[in-house]
Amino acid sequence: MDKPKTVKILKFHPEKCDGCLLCEKACSKVHFKSDEGGDKSAIRIIKDGKSYKMHVCDQRGLCLDMCPVGALQRRKNGIVWLDKEVCIGCQACVGFCPIGAMRKSEARIEPFKCISCGACVRACPNGALELVEVKIDRIKEVVYHNLGAE
Amino acid sequence: MVEGQIPIEEYDTGNTKHKWDFKKLKQAHRVVFKYSYKKGKVEKGYTNRTLYINLSKKEIKEKKVTEEMKKIFTGGRGFGLKLLWDSIKPTTRWDSDENDLVITTGPLCGTTQYPGSGKSLCLTVSPSTNIICDSNVGGFFGPYLKFAGFDAIEIQGKAKHDVVIIIDGEKGKILIETAPLEETDTHLLSEQLTSMYASEDTDKSRQKVSVVTSGKGAENSYWGCMNFSFYDIRRKVPRVKQAGRGGLGTVLRNKNIKAIITKVEKVSGISNNPADPVTLAKIGTKLHREVRDLDRYQCNMRAVGTAHLVEIMDEYDLLPTENYRFGSFPKASKIYSPEFYKYFTKIIPDGCWHGCTMACAKTVDGFTVMTGPYKGQKVTVDGPEYETVGCGANMSIWDPLWILEFNFYCDTYGLDTISTGTAIAFYMEMYEYGILNKKRCDGIELCFGNSYAVLELLHRIASGDKGEFVQVASKGIRRVKDWLIKNGWGDKNLIEDCGMESKGLEYSEYVTKESLAMQGGYGLTLKGPQHDEAWLIFMDMVNNAIPTFKDKAEALHYFPMWRTWFGLNGLCKLPWNDIEPANNAETDDPTKVPEHVQNYVDYQSAMTGKKITKEELILQSERCYNWQRAMNVWMGRGRRKDDWIPFRSMGPVTDMEYISRKDRYDRYLAEKIGISEKEIEKMNLKEKMKILYDFRQDQYQKLADAVYFRRGWTPNGVPTPQKMKQLGIDNPEMLKFLQETIEKDDKDGLNVWGGKYGKGEEPPSIQPKYWEKW
Numbered sequence: 001m002d003k004p005k006t007v008k009i010l011k012f013h014p015e016k017c018d019g020c021l022l023c024e025k026a027c028s029k030v031h032f033k034s035d036e037g038g039d040k041s042a043i044r045i046i047k048d049g050k051s052y053k054m055h056v057c058d059q060r061g062l063c064l065d066m067c068p069v070g071a072l073q074r075r076k077n078g079i080v081w082l083d084k085e086v087c088i089g090c091q092a093c094v095g096f097c098p099i100g101a102m103r104k105s106e107a108r109i110e111p112f113k114c115i116s117c118g119a120c121v122r123a124c125p126n127g128a129l130e131l132v133e134v135k136i137d138r139i140k141e142v143v144y145h146n147l148g149a150e
Numbered sequence: 151m152v153e154g155q156i157p158i159e160e161y162d163t164g165n166t167k168h169k170w171d172f173k174k175l176k177q178a179h180r181v182v183f184k185y186s187y188k189k190g191k192v193e194k195g196y197t198n199r200t201l202y203i204n205l206s207k208k209e210i211k212e213k214k215v216t217e218e219m220k221k222i223f224t225g226g227r228g229f230g231l232k233l234l235w236d237s238i239k240p241t242t243r244w245d246s247d248e249n250d251l252v253i254t255t256g257p258l259c260g261t262t263q264y265p266g267s268g269k270s271l272c273l274t275v276s277p278s279t280n281i282i283c284d285s286n287v288g289g290f291f292g293p294y295l296k297f298a299g300f301d302a303i304e305i306q307g308k309a310k311h312d313v314v315i316i317i318d319g320e321k322g323k324i325l326i327e328t329a330p331l332e333e334t335d336t337h338l339l340s341e342q343l344t345s346m347y348a349s350e351d352t353d354k355s356r357q358k359v360s361v362v363t364s365g366k367g368a369e370n371s372y373w374g375c376m377n378f379s380f381y382d383i384r385r386k387v388p389r390v391k392q393a394g395r396g397g398l399g400t401v402l403r404n405k406n407i408k409a410i411i412t413k414v415e416k417v418s419g420i421s422n423n424p425a426d427p428v429t430l431a432k433i434g435t436k437l438h439r440e441v442r443d444l445d446r447y448q449c450n451m452r453a454v455g456t457a458h459l460v461e462i463m464d465e466y467d468l469l470p471t472e473n474y475r476f477g478s479f480p481k482a483s484k485i486y487s488p489e490f491y492k493y494f495t496k497i498i499p500d501g502c503w504h505g506c507t508m509a510c511a512k513t514v515d516g517f518t519v520m521t522g523p524y525k526g527q528k529v530t531v532d533g534p535e536y537e538t539v540g541c542g543a544n545m546s547i548w549d550p551l552w553i554l555e556f557n558f559y560c561d562t563y564g565l566d567t568i569s570t571g572t573a574i575a576f577y578m579e580m581y582e583y584g585i586l587n588k589k590r591c592d593g594i595e596l597c598f599g600n601s602y603a604v605l606e607l608l609h610r611i612a613s614g615d616k617g618e619f620v621q622v623a624s625k626g627i628r629r630v631k632d633w634l635i636k637n638g639w640g641d642k643n644l645i646e647d648c649g650m651e652s653k654g655l656e657y658s659e660y661v662t663k664e665s666l667a668m669q670g671g672y673g674l675t676l677k678g679p680q681h682d683e684a685w686l687i688f689m690d691m692v693n694n695a696i697p698t699f700k701d702k703a704e705a706l707h708y709f710p711m712w713r714t715w716f717g718l719n720g721l722c723k724l725p726w727n728d729i730e731p732a733n734n735a736e737t738d739d740p741t742k743v744p745e746h747v748q749n750y751v752d753y754q755s756a757m758t759g760k761k762i763t764k765e766e767l768i769l770q771s772e773r774c775y776n777w778q779r780a781m782n783v784w785m786g787r788g789r790r791k792d793d794w795i796p797f798r799s800m801g802p803v804t805d806m807e808y809i810s811r812k813d814r815y816d817r818y819l820a821e822k823i824g825i826s827e828k829e830i831e832k833m834n835l836k837e838k839m840k841i842l843y844d845f846r847q848d849q850y851q852k853l854a855d856a857v858y859f860r861r862g863w864t865p866n867g868v869p870t871p872q873k874m875k876q877l878g879i880d881n882p883e884m885l886k887f888l889q890e891t892i893e894k895d896d897k898d899g900l901n902v903w904g905g906k907y908g909k910g911e912e913p914p915s916i917q918p919k920y921w922e923k924w
Contacts, residue, residue, distance in 0.1 A: 003157075066507070068499045069357065069417075070158045070383050086354070089419015090262035090505025091431055095438020104435065106428045109263075109419035 007078025008116045008131040009139070010043065012054035016128035019052055021045055026123035031112045032105065040105045042114040043129075054129075057101035057114040060139045063093035077116075078136055084110040156497065158353075161384045163495075164516030166527040168338065172346050178331045182313060185210035185324040190299050195257030195422050195757040196220065200233065201300040201324065203315065205405060206247055206307030210324050215301055222879060225301065226256030227284050227717035228774040230273035231781065233304045234282060235884075240784050244277035244397065245404050247307055253295065253362070253410075254302035258757055259720020260293030261505075262419050263434030264749075265441065266722030268293050268503020270378060276396035276677070277372040278569070278626055279654040281787045282778060283396025283677045286717050288502030288511065289378025290360035294319065294412040297421050309406040317412040320349065329408050335365040335562040335612075336377040337529055339409060340388040344381055347411050353383040358417070361388065362410040364399035366612040367563030371624035373573075374399025375566040384498050385515060387530050391502045394566035395680055396655060403564070417504070425759030433749050433756075434505070441507045441729050449728045454487040454494065455510035456536035456724075461486040463540070467811075468661045468687060470544045472598055473575035474650055474798050475807050477661040481548040485539055489550045493517075508725055510535075520555050521605045524562070531558045534567075540659025541571020545578060546598035556604060563612045572656035573627045574604055576649045580630075585640030592617035627651040647797040648804075653678040653787065662799045664814075665691040666846075667702040670853045673795035674706060676778045676788075682723070683710040689741055703856035703914075712742070714771040719754065726750070773877045776862070776869045780884060783868050783891055790867045790904055793854060800846045808839055815842060852905030859914035862921070864892055866900045870921040 023045060024037030032040045044055040061080045064072050071086035072093060082093075082102075089109035093102045104111045121129045190197055198215045215229070223232045230252040237250040251274045261267040270292030276283035295303060298319025305315070309326070316325040333339045340361050348355040361379045368374025376399045377390035393399075420427050445451055450458045460482070463469035467477030493514040500509035514531045534542075534557045542553040560567040578598045580586040588595050592615070596603045610617065611624045622633045627649040635642050650657040655678030662668040668691070671684035686705055689695045696702045716723045731745045738744070747764050755762050782788025801815075802808040808815055819825045819838060823845050830838065858865060862873030870892065871885045879885075895901050896919075903913040917923070 065156075065497050066499055068501060068504045070354070073158070087419070088262045088417050088504050089431070091435045092438055092499070092505055092507050094431075095435045095507065096442045104431055109427055109431065 004074060004076055004078035005136060006133050007059045007136050007139070008133050009059050010054065010056050010114065010116065010120070011130045011132045013128045013130065014051050014053070016126045017045065017052040018126060019045060019047060020125065022123045022125065023120035023129060026119040027114075030115075030117055030119050032107055039103075040107060042101075042103055042112055043120050055099075055101065058099070058139055059114075059116065059136070061136075063097055063102055066092045066096050068092070079116050080113065081115065082111060082113055084108075084112075087111070156384065158384050161498070163385050163387065163528075163530055165387065165529055168341065170342055172342070175329075175331050175342065176346060179314075179327040179329055182309070182326045182328060183208040183210065184326065187212060187299060187322050187324065189319070189322045192260075192296060192421060192423050194425050194759055196225070197296055197299055197301050199300060200229065200302040200304065201317070203303070203305045203324070203326070204307040205305065205309040205313070205326070205407075208326075222773055223777075224257070224718040224770045224774065226254050226259065226720050227271040227273065227714070228770075228777075229302050230254045230271055230284065231282070231774055231777050233302060234273060235777075235781065237304065237306060238275065240786065242275050242785075243280060244275050244401055246275070249275045249401060250304050250306050251398070251401050251405065252302060252304045253291070254720075255292045255296045256718060256720025258422075258753060260296050260422050261424070261430065261434075261757070262417075262503075263430045263505055264725070264753055265434070265437055265501070265506040265508050266503075266725040267720065268506065269716070269720050269722050270295070270393070271717050271720065272376060272393040272398050274396075274398055274401045275785075276398070276655070277400050278397050278628070278656075279678055279787070281653070281677070281782045281785050283398065283655070284717065284778075285376075285393035285395045285398055286682065286722070287376070287378045287393035288380070288391035288722065290380045290503065291362055291378045291410070291412055292720055293417070293421075293503060294358070294360050294414045297414045297417060298412050303410070305405060305407070308404065312406050312408045314343065314408050315410045316347065317410070319412065319414040332408060334369075334408065336363045336390060336564060337558075337562040339363045339365075340377065340379045340390060343409055343411055344379065344388045347413055349413070353381070353386060356388075357381045357383055358415075359411065359413045362402070363408070363564070364402050365562055365564030366614070367560070367565040367608065368399035369403040370611050370614050371565060372397045372400055372626050372629075373566045373569040373624070374401070374403060374564050375560075376402055377561060377564065380502055382498075385495070385513070385530060389502075389511070389513065389530065389532050390561060391511065391532070392561065392566065394568055396677060397566070397569075399564040399566075422757065424757045426756040429752060429756040433752055437725060437729070437749065438507050440731060444732060445508070445729055448730065450487070451508045451510045451724070451728060452500075454491050455500075455512040455533075457487040457490050457512070457534060457539055459536040460539050460543075463660070466687075466692065467664075470540055470575070470659050470661050472546050473544060473579040473648065474657070474661055475579070475804065476810065477663070479543065479546075479548075482543060484548040485542055485550055485553060490514075490534065490539070493550065493554070506722070506725075508729065510724060514554055517554055517558065519558060520551070521602070522559060522609045529558060532561060533557050537659045538567040538571070541567055541575070544571055544575035544659060545604060547601050547604070548599075549601065552601040555601070556608075559605065559608050559612075563608060565608065565611075568658050569626060569656040570608070572650055572659070573623070573630070574607065576627050577623060577630065579648055580634065580640065580645070583640065583644075585634060585645070590619060590639070592619040594619070626654065627656055628654040644803065650796055650798055651679070652795045653792055655679060657799065660685075660687065662687070663801050666849055666853055667696055667705055669795060669799055669850055670702065670706050670857055671709075672799060673793050673850070674854060674857050675710070676775065676782060679795070679799075683713055685709075695741070699852055699856040702853055703860040706853075706857045707860045708742075708768070711768045711771040711775060714775050715750075715767050718770055718774060769877065773879060776874060776877060777879065777884075779863070779867075780869045780874070780888060784887060788867065789895075789900075790854060790858075790865075793867060795850065797843060797847070800850060801842055802839065805835055805839075808835060818842070848906050852907075855903045855905050856914050859920075862924075864895065864901050864921065865903050866895045868892055868895065870924075872921050872924040876924065
């Protein structure tokens with residue numbers, strides 16, 4: 001299998017965000033069939049002074065090496081995918097994610113993460129979110145999770 | 151940590167690949183007897199039943215775990231003691247038909263969220279000590295045994311021919327099959343069986359199988375270890391962890407068990423069905439983050455495992471060198487952890503159970519074997535851990551590659567590296583003094599530093615060599631001491647003082663000469679000199695935090711109880727204090743790591759659903775600890791005379807040991823014994839050594855006095871019925887036995903303190919039979 005070279009990751013335009021959290025609700029719908037957002041959402045929008053920050057996985061994949069059972073794999077489209085059928089719920093990836101983007105909800109033992117599905121992009125009424133294609137080798141330099149208000 | 155990954159499919163160890171005809175191997179199997187069971191569910195950490203197999207009677211049955219059993223024995227090692235008490239007799243020896251080999255799990259065993267939660271506790275009557283030996287081991291077997299349906303497995307009797315025991319958690323079947331054609335040595339046998347019993351030909355399927363094996367060395371020695379496998383989906387080999395101490399693998403092979411195999415249908419994060427999985431995930435994640443942020447600045451376990459200790463021990467004069475004569479050596483830097491780091495495979499999750507992010511289980515892959523039957527093959531070496539490197543130092547082997555060679559053969563032959571290394575170091579010292587020589591060693595030049603000779607001895611043991619030396623050497627230090635003395639070779643006192651064994655078990659790899667508390671940590675133990683009960687050297691020697699006998703006794707009460715607790719629950723001790731919270735030093739009791747103790751309180755509560763306190767954790771241990779000591783007494787071994795330790799562990803036995811640390815010992819004579827500097831100058835070496843010898847022997851007896859008293863025992867080291875009742879143990883047979891023993895000791899004049907108390911000194915109690923007033 002050829003290694004994926006690019007991956008789509010989320011880019012945030014804080015100036016367009018009004019903090020409505022429809023993105024989080026759309027995300028929790030994908031992962032938990034619930035529109036609660038919050039702890040059940042892989043993307044989080046955090047108020048920061050008068051503006052907002054986005055906190056989400058950047059598909060960097062440092063967690064791949066943490067998984068003892070191979071539940072974390074980089075898929076053909078480049079995203080880091082957690083197979084919850086294989087996952088044994090050890091939380092090693094949650095604990096070791098350097099940016100805290102591997103998430104755990106109280107609803108189940110297996111963690112979950114952003115899969116770049118675009119549900120949040122579609123849900124945002126203001127166009128504050130965008131999926132952009134980046135080279136996997138360059139993700140470390142891009143680090144979109146840091147974009148937003150300082 | 152290096153960024154960038156080795157994709158699971160792409161990693162290649164470079165090991166020699168083996169092709170076996172599995173069909174042929176399987177066709178040669180014959181089912182001897184079998185049993186079907188109803189698959190159960192784990193409830194709050196317990197399956198509430200144990201599996202009993204009798205190989206002589208061809209019987210298999212389930213035993214119920216009662217609430218009372220859980221209350222008194224908690225689980226794990228505690229369950230093992232209960233099962234042994236019900237099955238063996240005081241006269242049972244390691245090779246008796248009724249000797250019971252027990253592998254237990256514990257209520258927290260198999261949790262994936264908290265690091266270090268996959269330990270099995272193995273117990274049996276040991277060939278080395280003739281009392282119960284317990285050994286704590288990683289690998290997948292314990293968790294899988296539980297998920298297959300049992301809190302423990304016990305095996306009595308012996309099979310007529312080599313058998314494998316299969317616990318099939320997928321189908322709910324136990325099978326005892328002959329296995330005539332498989333290999334015996336672990337690295338091959340575990341690979342064969344893992345492939346043969348996996349449901350599908352995939353790595354994920356092989357990962358759901360775990361096997362317990364030993365090897366040819368175990369058959370021909372008293373040092374047999376049991377290897378517990380854990381299949382590595384990246385390296386694509388079953389790796390192994392050892393239940394090393396006390397010859398458990400020897401018992402396994404004596405029962406003609408080639409392997410025990412367990413497989414499971416599925417493992418999930420809640421296979422234990424905990425009462426509160428949310429809390430478990432929270433405290434587990436908290437610890438993962440501590441490991442992530444702090445390990446590289448603390449123990450560096452994730453990079454080099456326990457081998458990080460080598461340089462620390464060398465610096466503090468604690469690394470056993472040339473049979474514990476010295477604690478450091480000029481060449482020691484050749485075997486510091488960075489030297490092994492060069493060979494270790496990096497950035498692979500190296501936990502011996504899922505979710506252990508301490509990941510201390512390092513390997514060298516593609517190691518080219520240099521001697522013996524596997525010469526030239528490329529293999530995965532599991533380790534070396536600190537103890538194995540320490541054995542290198544003890545045998546004066548300063549080459550990492552030869553330590554790896556020793557490590558590999560010990561593992562695959564099923565030999566405990568600690569007992570093997572410590573014993574050979576003793577034989578080497580005897581060789582240096584001429585008490586042993588080439589002729590007496592069956593032609594082996596067993597001198598310090600001779601790596602070839604060490605491996606030669608291992609190969610001869612494994613091949614069943616009938617030479618007199620090989621035969622007796624493989625039974626350990628105690629038997630060799632008796633053999634040397636019987637032959638009139640060498641001075642009896644020198645032999646007794648140099649050979650590092652107590653209760654018949656070889657010491658593990660720390661020099662204890664300057665720490666009285668640690669001498670107690672080795673001598674005043676249940677199974678023999680192993681550091682898993684207490685490690686007090688820094689607290690005692692470096693920080694002088696426990697200066698009085700009473701302080702030391704308190705430490706020799708608390709820490710053995712605390713460390714016993716891990717074994718009752720199926721846990722590893724390392725994540726307790728080999729990683730510490732950043733603010734640990736500022737807490738009121740840093741040596742106990744209070745925040746982590748609280749983690750364990752929360753952890754057990756979250757599993758069982760029962761609220762508990764940290765004091766109750768100690769109480770859980772105290773019950774089992776006292777029970778095991780009482781069983782030692784019951785088997786004729788658990789008294790003051792049995793807590794004897796060799797003088798090599800207390801101070802300098804030979805002139806060169808004194809001279810090489812002359813300033814230290816001269817100062818000791820002045821400061822601790824109160825001899826004036828003038829007098830010391832006048833004394834010759836012999837006189838000084840004699841004074842030191844007598845003083846330190848007396849110190850050890852005084853320490854034993856204080857510890858026995860603190861633990862609630864008689865001055866002869868026997869647990870009292872009063873103490874047992876306080877702990878909630880009311881087994882009438884046990885209480886009656888203890889009462890009778892104490893009365894007999896009284897008649898024999900044995901209930902007296904061991905120390906010589908001078909003016910201004912007092913024994914722990916001046917009341918005779920102080921325990922009767924409790």
